[in-house]
Amino acid sequence: MIDRVQDRxxxxxxxxxxxxxYGSAENLAWLVHEKGIKPHIPIFDHSNxxxxxxxxxxxxxxxxxxVYVCPGEKDLKRQHRNFATSRSGVDQDGFM
Structure with a gap:
């Protein structure tokens, strides 16, 4: 995105x-070392x-x-929800 803004x-x-x-170590290093931009981005760190x-x-x-297996050796179950409403409940602008 930065390159696109600079070009356009x-x-x-x-x-x-x-x-x-956007606070990964790779992204922050790229901003600082390759683009010369000072980032004001919280670091993406879940170690603590x-x-x-x-x-x-x-x-x-x-x-x-x-299937994915968690550290407790249990399978993660797939789950999803479908949300729908009848067209009679929607006005001409697409609002309910």
Whole structure:
């Protein structure tokens, strides 16, 4: 996105703000070392997590069974929901 903005608008930011989703070590290093941009982004770090949840890397995927297995050796179950309403409850602008 930064390259696109620079190409289209000829704008080279000196600082950049973003949310934690952009706070990986690789992304922060790229901003600083390759783009010369000072990031104002929280670091994406779950190493000191106190929520009792597992990190993504702790799960494994079993290709033969097409299932993820948690560190407690339990299969993760697939789950989804479908939301729908009848067209009679929707006005001409698409609002309910």
């Amino acid at each position: 608008f000829e704008v080279w930011p000196a600082r950049l703000a973003a949310d934690t989703a 997590r106190r929520t009792g949840s597992f990190q993504r890397s702790a799960f494994r995927f079993e290709h033969k069974r097409d």
